[in-house]
Amino acid sequence: MADTLDDLGKRLERFASEREWQRFHSPKNLASALIVEAGELLEHFQWMTEEQSRALAPERLEAVRSEVADVLLYLMQLCNVLGIDPVKAAQDKLAANAARYPVEKARGNSRKHDEL
């Protein structure tokens, strides 16, 4: 990965600030915008089989990449306004999930697997 998220977060703050968009960027609104983008991401896959979703045509992959970017940009902005470090939060969650789904019990079992 070319960069840490740090720099991206700072650039996003400047981007919103220059445009005086901070007043629109309440956590409530950013969480809405995030799920709207997550819907645009899912839309690409909704009629595909799982196999088809694993073998995207190049133009489709590019479009998916653009939606991934939108989701990440809103997630970063939400973290900015709430003072959350998303990578630290994810690391903590991954550690908690490792304790919750021990390898021997979880292997190959989707039932245990509702939250990671």
Place this chain on the structure above:
Amino acid sequence: MADTLDDLGKRLERFASEREWQRFHSPKNLASALIVEAGELLEHFQWMTEEQSRALAPERLEAVRSEVADVLLYLMQLCNVLGIDPVKAAQDKLAANAARYPVEKARGNSRKHDEL
């Protein structure tokens, strides 16, 4: 931010691989899981005013942080299986948005502001 996403991505791959969960982790399924978590994130804010969402109680903030982590973990896993670099994708999108919403025109105007 304590870390780049690189390391997190690698740990997630190992996590899924040890549990033999890769077969569940088609892009289609991961995009579904991502939006489900985005819904759990939004749920915290759905009855709040925007002002309330800017001033979360500590326990609420902690719960929100945990949902942010889930969203990021699924986004990273989706990027893993599709070979997308999310930070690079976000940087590209931010550059495109800067061209699309020039500062002078976009200032304070939410109408222009449907996609960032």
Place this chain on the structure above:
Amino acid sequence: MADTLDDLGKRLERFASEREWQRFHSPKNLASALIVEAGELLEHFQWMTEEQSRALAPERLEAVRSEVADVLLYLMQLCNVLGIDPVKAAQDKLAANAARYPVEKARGNSRKHDEL
């Protein structure tokens, strides 16, 4: 309301059947399509204040109406394939909610109010 949902459900079944779309219409796919449309619905409101969302311009209201229709059409199709009567399900849920949120306790209190 001009009609019961019964007739609409039957017309939707014929619509999908004539186009040989039933094989795409697994419950999994229809639930995905439903949330994608719910995202398009929410998109209209994401940067509005609550007050603005209560006073939509006529063209906006028309666009919202079209998204409402999409959500209902997928909900009906999901009910068709799963054999669920949505109105009966909603009546049962409303009765359960009435027991869960008694008037005296719930009055004006959004905290109690996480699920209806």
Place this chain on the structure above:
Amino acid sequence: MADTLDDLGKRLERFASEREWQRFHSPKNLASALIVEAGELLEHFQWMTEEQSRALAPERLEAVRSEVADVLLYLMQLCNVLGIDPVKAAQDKLAANAARYPVEKARGNSRKHDEL
């Protein structure tokens, strides 16, 4: 189907009014609540294959039915506050879709099939 939606809509209005919940029920908030419920609905299917989603165990079907009810209840409340007749809106949309996806062209073709 046991009933029209008319009566359900009226009962929902009374339900919210008795609890003084109308002030929480802006279109913006109801659209958020709707997508949150759509996420809880999708959660049941996220790790299933399409085939598994067509053959739900009875307890799972009951849980899905409960989420379907929640989606419909919020959709009805959104229609109430916006003055939308959802069945009429869906009928209009279905007619538009019939013109947009003629049987001969659409048959078996998921590509044409991004919006119904």
